[in-house]
Amino acid sequence: MRTGKTTKKALTFSRRGMGLEEEINVANDFYLANRLAVIHKKPTPITIVNVDYPARSAAKITEAYFKQASTTDYNGVYQGHYIDFDAKETKNKTSFPLKNFHQHQIDHLANVLSQGGLGFVIIKFTSLNENYVYPASHLIYEWQLHKGKQSISYETIVTHSYRIPESLTPSLDYLVALDEWLAHINK
Amino acid sequence: MRTGKTTKKALTFSRRGMGLEEEINVANDFYLANRLAVIHKKPTPITIVNVDYPARSAAKITEAYFKQASTTDYNGVYQGHYIDFDAKETKNKTSFPLKNFHQHQIDHLANVLSQGGLGFVIIKFTSLNENYVYPASHLIYEWQLHKGKQSISYETIVTHSYRIPESLTPSLDYLVALDEWLAHINK
Ligand SMILES: [Mg+2]
Ligand SMILES: [Mg+2]
Structure with a gap:
């Protein structure tokens, strides 16, 4: 999709060229190979007719045919x-539109929380190149407040999230943000 | 697939007519609706060409095309x-053939255990109409002992498993066996 003009830039900032899901998949492969976590992307649900x-x-x-997913993109186990979680990206710089979510994803994350699981969203602000682990409890609060419409402000997300630091291997080392969150929970 | 002759029997013992996966899916729907657990079957992985x-x-x-699954059939969260787990059935009455498992399933279950997850197999002896939660640690031991060949004796499975009691709603109430296992772990 890139034009010739952007090729050099694409190579230099190759990580920016990767989609968020791709970056997460690379991180998950790294975590599995290094025995740090067992987290997989769920296969795309389809209805087979013939x-x-x-x-x-x-x-x-x-x-x-493609079927509407009833849960989220990823799940697994990390240190018990x-x-x-789900992965979402936006080009917006000041807010995250709630239309990126579906009611069934919110319901699933609420169910996960009620069973003591760690539910969250990895949000990428692509224009800012900033990535956050945003806990589902806050997402659910905002969703109910806005009735699934409008958006969550950038400040609100930053306030309640754990930022994923810039990293090389893997490029999106989100376990660092999870560790920060877990340390906060256990304080 | 049933002939006319078996129709009445099929109705009377309708639960026996259900495949193991179907019984597990019904149990999972029941658990979700009653907020007891959040456990889903993973979608069948396929490679989309066109x-x-x-x-x-x-x-x-x-x-x-169908793709070899790299993990197990089911995962989720129950009380933190x-x-x-995987679901397996056999018509054998005296042993469970290890050829029912693949190396990648064993590896995945070992990874799950190393992260503190509860990994197991639900084994159905269809001829005996007995169902067991068989912990992955024992399965992995037997797999290594027999190098993935031969089989595990019925007695060995019964000794190390938690039996799923007969039940009506859901017909395969495997959380009862998990509770027994968890009580044993926490003793
Ligand atoms: Mg997504
Ligand atoms: Mg199976």
Whole structure:
């Protein structure tokens, strides 16, 4: 998608070129390989309508449709804690639009909290190149306050979040922010 | 798939007609609705090769293939515990064949244990109509002992498992067996 003009910049700031989900997947692979956490992206849910079973070759799905996900993007376990989160990015600099969320995601995160899990959202402000772990309890509060419309201000998010510091390996080392959060909970 | 002859029996023993995964899904729906646990089946992972985007209708996947799952069937959170398990059934009455497992499932369960999660298998002996929560630590031990071949004897499984009692709603109330296990851990 990049034009020739941006190629050099793309290489220099290659991490900026990665989408948020890609950065999270790379972090998860790093965490798994280094035995730091076991967190996976959930497969995309689809409804399969038709499958061909050709002789001597793999079953081929020939008709299927994307299904609305009923939960979040990622879950897993970190030092005994159940981890559950969604990844969201925005180009906005001053606020995060609530239309990025769906009621079922809010409901799922509320269910996770009620069972003692760590529910949150990783929010990337792409224009600012800032990443935050925003706890689900605050998201749910804002969602109810605004009835799912409008947006959450940048200041509100920053106040209640744990910032993911700039890092090299992995580029989005979100366990650092989780550690800060857990230290705060256990204080 | 049932012939006319078995229809009446199928109705009478309808729970026996349900596959193990179906019973687990019903239990999970019950747990979610009653705020007892948040446990979901992971979607089947597929590799999407081609998608059509017809005007005015839903995107249609026209070519995709099933992908080997890299983890287990189910995960979630129960009273602060990370839960991760696979569902397996056998018609055998005296042993459980280890060929039902794959190395990646064993590795995943070992990773889960190393992060303090509760990893296990729900094993159904269909001919005996007995269901067990079999802790992953024992499964991993047997797997290494037998190098993934042969089988685990029925007695070994029964000795190290927590039996899922017969129940009506849900028919496979596996949280009862988990409670027994957790009480044993906390003793
Ligand atoms: Mg997302
Ligand atoms: Mg299975």
